[in-house]
Amino acid sequence: MVAAVSVEELKKALKVLFCEENKANHKYAEVWLSDVDFDGLYYSNQFVVHVKMRYQIPSCNKEINHIFLNLFKRLSKGELALIWRVVVYNADEQILSENEITIVYTALEVC
Secondary structure, eight states: OOOOOOOOOOHHHHHHHEEEEHHHHEEEEEEEEEESSSSTTTTOEEEEEEEEEOOOSOOOHHHHHHHHHHHHSSSHHHHHHHHEEEEOOOOOOOOOSSSSSEEEETTOOOO
């Protein structure tokens, strides 16, 4: 059985992961969570991890794979159970969200 993990614990783990990754590569501008939306039918307690890059990348899919590998290596099963999917945005993309979001990491803050 997977141990229950709070959203706050997930946020903390993601912040540590992306801070450490950014120390070496400086490639992430912002990371945030949004609830998985099932058209209001039910609350899933699962989240989409959104990642905005600091610069243009040739393939968002390659970056998603890289992020997933890091998530599976570094997060607990309970933390992973809260993640529904990962979305990567290039630096120039405008992002509009109707869902409530929770900021996890920005490149402007000190880790």
